[in-house]
Amino acid sequence: MKSISIPTYIINLKNRSDRRAHILQEFEGRDEFNATIIDAHRHEIGSIGLWNTIKVIVTQALEQEHDYILICEDDHLFTAAYSKETLQLAISEAISFDADILSGGVSWHGDGVAISDTLFWVKKFSGTQFIIVFKKFFQPILNAAFTPADTADTKITDCSDRVYFIHPFISVQKEFGYSDATDKNNGTDRVEQLFTQSAAGAEINRSIRSFYKTPLAPESVSDEQEEEDATIPVYIMNLPERTERREHILQQFEGRLEFDVTLVNACKHEIGAFGHWQSIQKIIQLAINNDDDVIIICEDDHEFTPAYSREILFKSIYTAYQQGCDYCSGGAGKFDIAVPITNNLFWTNHCLSTQFIIVFRKFFQKILDAKFDETIIGDIILSEMTGNKMIIFPYISTQKDFGYSDITAFHNSVEGIVQFMFAVSEDRLITMNKIFVSHHNQLKNMLSDTAATVLVK
Known part of the structure; x- marks a missing residue:
């Protein structure tokens, strides 16, 4: 790999001599960077001053025809994970993925997808203390309209879906006790905590991906005939007086021979969520009594989506079982972190909604x-x-809006909130799945090309 000397622009306000001394020390002796101090633009709104400075830097980079540049804020701090080789590899990979932005470390990120041992794709992030900007993104930055409500990091992700960060982080922000761009960071150690949490979230994501890379045991998969004849016990909880819900849910399963349906009188309690949990435990006891290996617990507002198929259901159940899953959701109104495992399954650390959950025997007790x-x-x-x-992805289950909920009072106060939550959550998975599939295919092609080259040689 060729040695690099990255055009590096360091943003610093003239009166911030403490920051200037710090940042010059960070780059001292690092010949892989060709560093220049840029006088930051002053503005009563710090974020506007930062963006205007970025535009000046990008204009200069465009005129000098750089392929990429490093824009660095004066609170950037190299981590122990930094090395010239790590940065070179990350830049090379980012170029192969047609990146617009490559960050050395982020203080927050939303819906990150690990795409290699070095890089994460990210939908949204915060932290612009160390960003590589590639040439094809120079003009979009210059063309972007920036308002007082914007920040540099959010504007970047508004303009690009090709943003990546390096993990482990090679850059964080040093605490100076004040911020010229973000008022809420003044007088706190908030930034340090945010980077720690963000790095931990990325590490969870990567460890989950690594864990589920274990090859599936082929002998544990049923043959086609077994799958064709298989049925799965479904226990539907319903309050006897909710006849409209009972009629709805029975209609959902009508003609679907893959399900063995049992209606269960739901436990009633003045606190709906308490009665709901009692109903779940009642169903689990029934499953144990019936010696079931896997069951579906279903609420009476469950509704199959157009994406539902017997094939997707059973494929997801078999795969989840092989991977040691305790339970699997057919669709969730909200989740926190999600990690793509296969084209049809995402791991999640927190999952809202229990209208359609697949529960495996080992989780019953x-x-x-x-x-x-x-x-x-x-x-x-x-x-x-x-x-x-x-x-399961795409969602095979959502919740029908009956205009009321016996469990969650919040759903009674905002019309259409459940459908909105399901739509937003699935959109997040759609984006992550698209990234997962496209990058996975690209990596396979790259590996195939490498292998073919080796064979030719």
């Missing part, structure tokens, strides 16, 4: 043994009970 009181919320406690849970 844990549900029965769970301690609970009248503050319990079923989907939250289930998420907290295990780190091995998944969501």
Whole structure:
């Protein structure tokens, strides 16, 4: 790999001599950077001053026809993970993925996808203390309209879906006790905490991907005939007086021979969520009595989506089982971190909604043994009970809006909120799945080309 000397522009306000001394020390002796101090533009709104400075830098880079540049803020701090070789590899990979932006470390990120041992793709991020900007993104920066409500990091992700960061982080921000761009960071150690949390989230993502790379055992997959004849027990909870819900849910399963349906009288309690959890435990006890290996617990507002198919359901169940999953959701109104495992399954650390959940036998007793009181919320406690849970993608289940909920009072106060939450959550998975599939295919092609070259030689 050729040695690099990256055009590096360091943003610094003239009166911030403490920051200038710090940042010059960070780059001292690092000949891989060709560093220039840029006088930051002053503005009563710090974020506007930062963006105007970035535009000046990009204009200069465009005129000098650089292929890429490093824009660095004066609070950047190299981590122990930094090396010239790591940065070179990350830049090379980013170029191969047609990146617009490559960050050395982010203080927050949303919906990151690990695409290699070095890089994460990210939908949104915060932290612009160390960003590589590639030539093809120079003009979009110059063309972007920037308002007082914007920040540099959010504007970048508004303009690009090709943003990546390096992990482990090679850059964080040094605490100076004040910020010229972000008022809420003044007088706190908030930035340091944010970088620590962001790095931990990325590490969880990477460790989950690594864990689920274990090859599936082919002998554990049923043959086509077994799959064709298989049925799965479905336990539907329904309050006897909710006849419109019972009629709806029975219609959902009508003619679907892959399901063995049992209606269960839901437990009634003045606190709906408490009765809901009692109903879940009642169903689990029935499953144990019936010697079931895997069941579906279904609420009476479940509704199959157009994406549902018997094939996707059974394929997801078999794969989740092979990977040691405790339970799997057919669709969730909200989740926190999600990691693509296959084209049809995402791991998640927290999963809202229990209208359609697949529960495996090894998780039955844990549900029965769970301690609970009248503050319990079923989907939250289930998420907290295990780190091995998944969501099926595309969603095969959503919730029908009956205009009321017997469990969650919030759903009664905002019309259409459930459908909105499901749509937003699935859109997040759609984006991550698209990134996962496209980068996975690109990496396979790159490896195939490399192998072919070796064979030719």
